[in-house]
Amino acid sequence: MILKKLYNTILKLSAKPKAEKFLALVAFAESSFFPIPPDLLLLPMALSRPLKWIRLALITTIFSVLGGVLGYLIGVFLWETIGQYIIEFYHLEEKFLTFKDNYNTNGAIIVFIAGFTPIPYKLITIASGGMNLDIIIFIIASLLSRGARFFLLTGIIRIFGNTAKQFIDKYFSIITFTIGFIFMILLLWIYF
Numbered sequence: 095m096i097l098k099k100l101y102n103t104i105l106k107l108s109a110k111p112k113a114e115k116f117l118a119l120v121a122f123a124e125s126s127f128f129p130i131p132p133d134l135l136l137l138p139m140a141l142s143r144p145l146k147w148i149r150l151a152l153i154t155t156i157f158s159v160l161g162g163v164l165g166y167l168i169g170v171f172l173w174e175t176i177g178q179y180i181i182e183f184y185h186l187e188e189k190f191l192t193f194k195d196n197y198n199t200n201g202a203i204i205v206f207i208a209g210f211t212p213i214p215y216k217l218i219t220i221a222s223g224g225m226n227l228d229i230i231i232f233i234i235a236s237l238l239s240r241g242a243r244f245f246l247l248t249g250i251i252r253i254f255g256n257t258a259k260q261f262i263d264k265y266f267s268i269i270t271f272t273i274g275f276i277f278m279i280l281l282l283w284i285y286f
Contacts (some may be wrong), residue, residue: 108138118157125161126216127180140251147248154244159236162219169223177220186217201227202235209239211271
């Protein structure tokens with residue numbers, strides 16, 4: 095119920111003149127603690143401003159990665175207090191333990207996949223800091239994955255318009271999991 099109200103508020107804000115600033119704020123916050131993904135604001139903005147699709151994707155990417163760095167720093171400096179609380183608040187303890195052991199070996203792949211798919215990116219940002227993944231690797235993987243996700247979404251909206259939005263709304267998880275799985279297979283094939 096609360097998330098539905100928040101979602102409706104975000105949709106209304108996407109038509110406002112200061113929507114780009116709000117998009118930046120949502121993209122930043124979602125990467126470390128906020129529950130609503132920026133896609134929900136990005137998609138209606140791309141539909142209402144199709145010629146600004148590159149600008150919108152760039153804003154979302156940059157601020158999402160900056161928010162990811164905040165999540166990373168939470169993991170580095172505040173794991174025992176804030177970081178662990180955020181993981182517990184979203185009931186992500188089991189997912190966190192699943193990849194903890196081999197995180198640094200496959201950290202770039204994990205960050206890339208989580209940044210592109212519906213896997214909670216905030217889990218990965220905090221875990222990357224908590225696991226001491228090299229920050230440069232973290233930032234590069236985040237830029238590539240978040241950029242690919244947001245530019246792909248806005249590019250599809252630019253090309254196909256409202257038909258694409260309806261399709262993405264209906265099949266978003268399936269699409270991103272499929273693409274994420276394909277990337278994972280390709281990366282594993284390259285590494286092995």
